[in-house]
Amino acid sequence: MTADSRLPAPTTGVSGLLLGAGRGAVLGLAWGLAARIWMRAITDVPEFSWTGTLMILGFAAWLGLGSGLLAAARRGGRKPWWALLGAPGLLLFASPGMVMLPAFLFGGLAFSTHARPWRLIGWLAVATPTTLLVALSRNEPVTDDVLLFAIGGSVMLSVGLALLGAPLWTGRRRAES
Template sequence: MNSAYALRSMLQQVSGLSTVRFDANECSPSVWKAVLGGATLGFLWGVAARFWMRLISTRPEFSLSGTAIILLVATLFGAWTGLAFVARRRGWQGWRHYVPRALAVLFFIPFGFGGGAPLMLTVLLVTLAQTQPTGAGVWWILAALLLILGPTILGMESIVPGMIGLLVLSVTVALIRWKRVTWNWRGKPWGSSGDIWLKRIARAMLLLLVLALFGFVSGAIITDKPGLRALVYILFYLALLYPLFLALRIALEPRTKSVN
């Protein structure tokens, strides 16, 4: 009974992460509770992900080593995310604050190995677009590089995305250069409005790339598992993406002024 209550309480806390303010100066949660809780949730996510892979596969044969790697990656990511959550809620300073967050991001990268690139990139792009107040130029460059490298990562043969990416990259470099030349416009109303709209357009491009990645996965599922099963498996995929977004947000969201 106690174990069931603890798990239910932990799941309730996770469901509220989409609105919680991470940075504070509190005495809770305890380090080990957060780390073990994060590791447990990561392990459960890995089990669910492996089950989803089993459902969508046309050749449902999995090795024990492959399953172990998926569970290990998810568990370690969950553990580091739990520690990053503690670092933020307790208001740790210096390296004690940033190292757990950096390690959480580092241990997120292996989700993209072995065919997981669409999942990893989808979560990463959504999280970056929602959390990072980076200048428009950085967003455009990132979007361009994804267009150039994305087809190779996904095993696509079309050269169209790469050509669009090169065009976007060229325009971005020219735009950054133009802004440096006309830096004195920055304080004027049209200069500020231009920056705002450029950031919005750049983030919209990232979200369009997210939709393209999601469409790529959904299309493959519909092709292999047509009918109602495809809809169920796609919804299952969305359910797998959301916890990763919440967890990665803990690591990537900019630090704010701590509140008691």
């Protein structure tokens, strides 16, 4: 008898997976919309293209879809290969979005049930994008209002990405003894 044969059969059917994917896509889309509004508000040259906006929204929704699908699969005892369906959403972190990648990849540890050092690593990953934003904009002339909005928005977006990335750090449901 293998270790996998002692695990319960998956309890989440296709409808549960689709529901999780749909919820994740909506949350990812909401995150992408908030990110685009934030980007527009903190720039002094607000010239954005519809193509860029739609790509951000699309990749954010795709990333959320993958995260929701993974969360539903893990809750239902399925194997984590479902996460691969959301992998194209990682293109969201190409170019300037790269500074937000630590919040997605490791920020979920902040909300995990792992040991305290792992949660600390998660919170450091959540703080990384805001720290980089402050460091990179140190020499730019900004008003206190814009700086406060930039930092507050960055923290909000980082926490949102950490929550989207949290299913990467949760385990599959195990058989109850």
